[in-house]
Amino acid sequence: MSDPILSLRDLKLGFKTYEGLVEVLHGISLRIGRGEKVALVGESGSGKSVTARIILGLLQELKAARISGAIHFDGADLEKLSRRERQALRGTRMSMIFQDPTSSLNPVFPIHVQFHEVLRRMDRNLTQKQGMQRAISLLTDVSIPEPERVLQAYAFQLSGGMNQRVMIAMALANEPSLLIADEPGTALDVTVQAQTLHLMRDLVVRKGTSVLFISHNLGVVREFADRVYVIYKGRIVEHGPTDTLFSKPLHPYTKALMAAVPRITGGGIPDIAENSEAFLDPMIDHEVEVPA
Amino acid sequence: MSPVVQLLAKRLSISVIVLIGVSMLIFAIARIIPGDPARIALGPNATAEQVVQLRDKLHLDDSIIVQYANFVSDFARGDLGISLYTNRPVTTDIAQFLPATLELVFVAGLFMIGFGIPLGILSARHRGKAADNVVRVLSLLGVSAPSFVWAVILMLLFAFFLPIFPIAGQISDTLTVPPRMTGFLLFDCLLAGDLRAFADAAHHIVLPAFALSLSGIGQAARLTRANMIETYDKPYIEMARSYGFPEQRIARRYAFRPSLIPSLTIIGLDFAAMLGNAFLVEAVYAWPGLSRYGVQVILRKDLNAIVGTVLVISATFLVVNIIVDLLIAFINPRIRYAERSRP
Numbered sequence: 217m218s219d220p221i222l223s224l225r226d227l228k229l230g231f232k233t234y235e236g237l238v239e240v241l242h243g244i245s246l247r248i249g250r251g252e253k254v255a256l257v258g259e260s261g262s263g264k265s266v267t268a269r270i271i272l273g274l275l276q277e278l279k280a281a282r283i284s285g286a287i288h289f290d291g292a293d294l295e296k297l298s299r300r301e302r303q304a305l306r307g308t309r310m311s312m313i314f315q316d317p318t319s320s321l322n323p324v325f326p327i328h329v330q331f332h333e334v335l336r337r338m339d340r341n342l343t344q345k346q347g348m349q350r351a352i353s354l355l356t357d358v359s360i361p362e363p364e365r366v367l368q369a370y371a372f373q374l375s376g377g378m379n380q381r382v383m384i385a386m387a388l389a390n391e392p393s394l395l396i397a398d399e400p401g402t403a404l405d406v407t408v409q410a411q412t413l414h415l416m417r418d419l420v421v422r423k424g425t426s427v428l429f430i431s432h433n434l435g436v437v438r439e440f441a442d443r444v445y446v447i448y449k450g451r452i453v454e455h456g457p458t459d460t461l462f463s464k465p466l467h468p469y470t471k472a473l474m475a476a477v478p479r480i481t482g483g484g485i486p487d488i489a490e491n492s493e494a495f496l497d498p499m500i501d502h503e504v505e506v507p508a
Numbered sequence: 509m510s511p512v513v514q515l516l517a518k519r520l521s522i523s524v525i526v527l528i529g530v531s532m533l534i535f536a537i538a539r540i541i542p543g544d545p546a547r548i549a550l551g552p553n554a555t556a557e558q559v560v561q562l563r564d565k566l567h568l569d570d571s572i573i574v575q576y577a578n579f580v581s582d583f584a585r586g587d588l589g590i591s592l593y594t595n596r597p598v599t600t601d602i603a604q605f606l607p608a609t610l611e612l613v614f615v616a617g618l619f620m621i622g623f624g625i626p627l628g629i630l631s632a633r634h635r636g637k638a639a640d641n642v643v644r645v646l647s648l649l650g651v652s653a654p655s656f657v658w659a660v661i662l663m664l665l666f667a668f669f670l671p672i673f674p675i676a677g678q679i680s681d682t683l684t685v686p687p688r689m690t691g692f693l694l695f696d697c698l699l700a701g702d703l704r705a706f707a708d709a710a711h712h713i714v715l716p717a718f719a720l721s722l723s724g725i726g727q728a729a730r731l732t733r734a735n736m737i738e739t740y741d742k743p744y745i746e747m748a749r750s751y752g753f754p755e756q757r758i759a760r761r762y763a764f765r766p767s768l769i770p771s772l773t774i775i776g777l778d779f780a781a782m783l784g785n786a787f788l789v790e791a792v793y794a795w796p797g798l799s800r801y802g803v804q805v806i807l808r809k810d811l812n813a814i815v816g817t818v819l820v821i822s823a824t825f826l827v828v829n830i831i832v833d834l835l836i837a838f839i840n841p842r843i844r845y846a847e848r849s850r851p
Contacts, residue, residue: 272750306752314750320743324765324841334751370841 219291221393221426222271223247227285229266229275229450237282240266241450244285248394253420253427255441255458257434257473263450264430268396271428272312273302290393307337310394311387313416316403317379321371327351327382328367331389338390354385358415377408384416388423395420396428413440434477438462446470448495456502466502468494511844515837516830523826527819531583534818535576538811545809549592566811579815588819589812593805598816601801606820607691608678609790609797613782615717620724620775620782627725628732628771633759635737643729650726656788659719663792666715673715676794680708716793720785724778731774735767742766769840776832780825 229241241263248254256264269275270283273294287294290309294302314320322330331354332347342350348367355363358381371379380401387395400416401409417440420427431437437444437458444461446454446469454467465471472495546562547554563569567578582589588598624647631643650658667675678693679685685693686700694713697706739745740763748762790799798817805813837843 274746274749303752303754306750308752312747312750314743314747316743320747322744322748322762322766324839326841333753337752370845372842373845 220247220288221250221252221290222428223286223288224267224271225286225288227267227270227287228283229263229270230282232280232282239450244447244450244452246445246452246455248426248428250393251424251426253417253429253440253442255429255431255437255444256447257431257437257444258447259432259473262447264432264447265398267447268312268398268428268430271394271396272306272310273297273299274306276302307334307392308390309392310396311390311392312396312398313383313387313400315399315401317383317401318371318374318376318403320383321379323370323372326368326370327374331367331382331386334386334389350389351385354389355382357388357419358382358385360385375408376404377412380404380408380412381415384412384419388419388425391423392425394426394428396430398430399432400429402431402433409436434462434474446473451496452499453495453497454500454502456500460502464502466500468492468497512834512837515843516834519830519833523830526826527822530822531579531815531819532576534815535579536572538809538814539572539575541809543809545592545811548808549810588816591805591813592810593801593808593813598812601813602798602816602820603691605796605798605801608693608795609783609786609799610824611692611694612713612717612720612790612795612797613779613786615713616721616724616782616786617775617779619717619721620728620778623721624725624728624775625732625768625771627729629736629759629764631729631733632736632740640733643733647726647729650722651730652726653723654788655720655723655782655785656792658722659716659789659792662715662719674712676792678709678712678796679705680712683708716789716795719792720782720789723785724775724782727778728771728775731771732767735770736763739763739767765839769836772832772836772839776829779828779832783821783824 224244224246227241227244227246228239230237230239244263244267246254246256246267256267258264266275271287271289271294275281276283277299283295289305297305321327328348328351331351332342332344335347335350336342351367352363355366360366360378360381366374366378366382371382374382383400397416401412404412413436419425427440429437429440441458444456444458445452446461446467448469454461454465454470461470462474465474469492472492544559544563546559546566546568550558550562567575570578579589586599588602590596591598591601594601627643627647631640634640653661663675666672674680683705686696686702686705689696689699693709694706697703697709736759745758745763748758753762786797787799787802789795790797791803798821801813802817804810805817
């Protein structure tokens with residue numbers, strides 16, 4: 217296997233509080249190959265989003281955060297980088313898509329200003345005109361009709377789906393090697409979410425971008441990801457190729473998570489235990505036990 | 509019509525209605541309070557006949573509606589009547605005293621914006637640290653004491669115990685005052701090219717303007733801090749960080765502008781409050797503004813002068829508010845576009 221674009225080894229995160237250290241991540245190991253789309257699935261509070269923010273180097277800025285373990289991005293040890301060097305990676309070689317596109321775009325600047333700012337991360341001397349042209353072609357890539365008009369607009373004037381396309385175009389504008397999508401489009405309609413996800417998948421496949429896809433939505437994950445990590449209470453409980461994991465879930469928590477999805481064919485809201493000792497069973501790795 | 513022009517037109521027409529309302533109210537109130545203006549003006553030694561004569565001259569025995577109609581028709585000709593206190597046209601009096609007050613309030617407004625907003629930003633960026641705590645205590649102090657108290661305290665501290673600033677007045681007696689052109693002394697000094705007089709006048713205005721602006725500074729700092737902290741929690745700030753924009757730039761550009769919108773509204777209101785507070789600060793610093801005139805005419809029940817003074821202050825208040833509204837529309841696209849989309 218070629219060297220991965222991202223690898224986390226035994227990543228631990230704690231927060232210093234008045235009552236001592238509260239551990240949130242208890243040693244997470246995860247790897248994303250080049251061009252691979254990997255999903256991190258779990259319920260809210262399981263540690264998905266903090267993992268993303270550690271990879272981006274955002275949590276390191278928090279004084280109360282205690283982070284240990286190894287994070288390698290494109291061969292470099294992130295923990296050995298300075299604040300400035302980590303910041304230089306963001307928006308250029310890694311970028312992120314957020315849950316709610318409309319509130320993630322700044323309300324007082326039109327789209328083109330924000331686009332320009334993003335493009336300038338790669339090219340400090342980018343002129344207004346060049347930026348505009350790049351932005352137009354990027355918006356065309358995400359199937360936005362009349363990109364010139366959209367660029368002049370403010371986020372509050374556009375629909376959620378339109379903003380989501382803008383976000384995707386922005387996130388991929390500088391051709392990052394890693395895209396982190398933190399529950400993308402959860403705030404959108406299911407249909408719009410599906411459209412924009414398709415679009416995103418096509419684009420990352422075409423550009424060969426690696427993706428860390430964070431979600432609690434198993435249906436979406438199955439469509440999108442090559443491999444899946446299931447996270448529960450700050451631990452990876454099961455990991456494997458998407459097909460294997462979905463056809464043969466082994467860990468009790470994964471089974472419960474899958475049972476929790478309401479079926480369109482009826483059967484009511486599934487009744488699952490809120491907590492179970494079995495959920496904390498040791499990790500099951502399909503790649504070790506079921507070699508491909 | 510461009511949305512800004514539309515907004516301006518709307519605010520102006522509302523202002524006219526407000527001014528009409530204010531004029532009716534103050535016209536009535538000035539006449540309802542007890543005391544005979546003619547008797548007060550003529551003094552205790554005047555005969556009853558003289559009083560009747562003056563009442564007649566002033567049309568005080570007409571019905572209040574007729575009086576108001578007369579006032580409106582005079583006002584339309586730019587005539588606010590004669591002051592019984594100075595025996596001059598009220599417009600002349602106001603033209604003489606208003607500029608000094610406006611100058612004081614304007615400088616105080618600059619202090620409020622120039623100190624209040626940066627302190628709020630500083631406080632928000634160093635939330636929970638020493639700088640934040642110092643700013644918070646100071647701004648609370650500024651907000652909690654009225655400006656005439658600050659006027660006295662500052663005068664004692666920085667003009668009496670530590671004579672850094674002149675104790676009172678608008679300019680030193682030893683200097684020849686430059687010819688009156690605009691009535692705004694600082695401006696007149698500059699127009700006359702008299703830098704020494706300008707420096708002296710500027711030296712004089714610091715303490716009263718600072719005393720007047722302290723509660724505004726505190727208010728602006730507290731609000732800016734609260735808004736900045738709230739803005740920092742918004743997803744678009746996290747997005748800006750995730751794109752690696754420098755923290756400085758995020759603060760200056762991405763967090764500051766949305767945070768400024770609520771602060772500006774309050775700053776506009778504070779500006780108006782300062783117009784009222786200026787009366788007391790002017791009294792403390794013997795500032796030759798509208799206050800002495802205003803207090804005198806109210807005590808003497810000088811009807812024309814009361815109505816004129818109140819109207820001018822209301823008009824100033826309205827103008828400041830229109831400016832603030834336009835600024836907010838400029839900063840906040842949502843308002844700009846909301847105006848446009850209305851039928």
